[in-house]
Amino acid sequence: MRKVLSSKLIALFLVLLLSVSIFAGCGTDEGEETQDTGDGETTDKEETNGDLSGSVEADGSSTVYPITMAIAEEFQAENPEVQVTVGVSGTGGGMKRFTTGETHISNASRNMKDEEAAKAEENGIEFEQLTVALDGISVVVNPNNDWVDDISVKELNKIWEPDSDVKLWSDVRSEWPEEEIKLYGPGTDSGTFDYFTEAINGEGGAVRTDFTASEDDNVLVQGVAGDEYAMGYFGFAYYEENQDKLKALKIDGVEPTPENIGSGEYTPLARPIFIYVNTEHYNNESQVQAFVEYYMNNGPDIVPTTGYVALSPERYKEELDKLK
Template sequence: MKAKKFITLALTAVLSLSMISCAGQKSKSLSGTIKIDGSSTVYPITQAVAEEFKKENQGVEITVGVSGTGGGFKKFVVGEIDINNASRHVKQEELDKAKANGIEMTEVQVAFDGIAVVVNKQNDWAKDMTVEELKMIWDKDSKVQYWSDVRPEWPKEKIKLYGPGTDSGTFEYFTEAINGKAKQIRADYTASEDDNVLVQGVAGDKYAMGFFGLAYYEENMDKLNVVKVNGVEPTVETVKNGTYKPLSRPLFIYVSNKALERPEVKEFVKFYLTKGKDLVKEVGYIPMEDSKYQEELNKIK
């Protein structure tokens, strides 16, 4: 009996090793390069997914750039990249350019995000603002120079403003939601595609204000205060349930259908929608429900 049991265990071990070997061979069989660019907001998720995917598929090279949503689409619609990270829906003009170049795409939602309006840690007055007050500050024809121009009881100190550059989906979404028209904004604010520059700017000036993705605020909440908008603070719960209005939004990747025909791209997108959910949480964004991930996964099967 002992001999029979030993043989059974040995066979099980051999079969297990064979399966592991086959699995290893399967992952090694994927090769090629996946080119990704686009939103600085979606970047941390895609970069984390790319790093984990490469651990299992060492033959695949993945480059992830940060040109902003619009900047990424400029490359995507002419076939320079396979995937565009996007913090907004594709525009009709971008679809038209892609079509003219024979490029078809699949929109895949990957997470939720909120845009945080932030002030310096020493700012103890601007705790809750209305959309109208934010528009007073940020709109193209704004006459606001001092905090006291917004509310008389606030300090008569100049507001130093920081925000993303014009190619950023965060910039476009904020200006549309707050100012009523995309890309309409006052000219005298400090713009950068690097959210860390914005964090440092606001953290270094008591009278500064800025805006960027909620994930960056959560990473730097020890340096900054977040402003409630219409009485609602941006949190995972308020973004996911839609009560943080109007500054919460879905996040996407846009995948070239032609690129999806390549096994390394298809497997990467599958990996993104299955194992990526935990990574979304890790980098400070808000994952979707399992049923929504399955719905997105069905688009590329």
């Protein structure tokens, strides 16, 4: 009888010991997990992950917009508590906001102007310029245009120079139609406008005034697509997206393609495009830092999907290192 009782006591003791072990294992707060740090200690997983929240605001170039927007969509899918806003007010419009501290990031299709840098300094805004892609400004015509496939820089200058006397296509080449050229181009706040006018006319902002201008490249696409005798220009991505509605011209025999843009052969209209980052926000707001780092680390994969030419992974790292 005593032997049976002892066996029962031992069994009861083992059950109690197992219950204590299970209870101790459940001692962390509900909803939290622990993870091994690799040095024999464990830490709270939620604290280690540090979920991001807050907002990131970018504005500026319509040329850079497709890249920043594509990055923003992918970033927000992974960080749903961060709200990323991307505006399209043109490079100049974006710079006005950036240099007064209204935005974290400015999309730009040209270098910051001296007066913009002075405004930033006046307002205590420190920044860094990061190259994010290569673009080739595309000169486009209506797909029904069957008289021109190739145009020279000299002819573009003749068409677009200030006080140009070109009214008809035949004013450029006598064998072209005696029909009025309808011109479409970016507005004066656009970095593409500045770059094109300097490359073609020798001075940024120097251009004839009788053309339809818009900061929205989609308006320019629609204008050229809807008029057989139209000509316009804008970033390569907008041509790529609308190839069924437009025809891109060769410039002095060189076609705008990713290969020719990347090699620099598509001259003088191949160019780098940028984002400007407010370094104070980058250094002090984790969501801004995470977004910029995501932008540069994923540039090699995402930029080509937007129609632009990506830099090498090494080049993106070099650009990001400017902030460090």
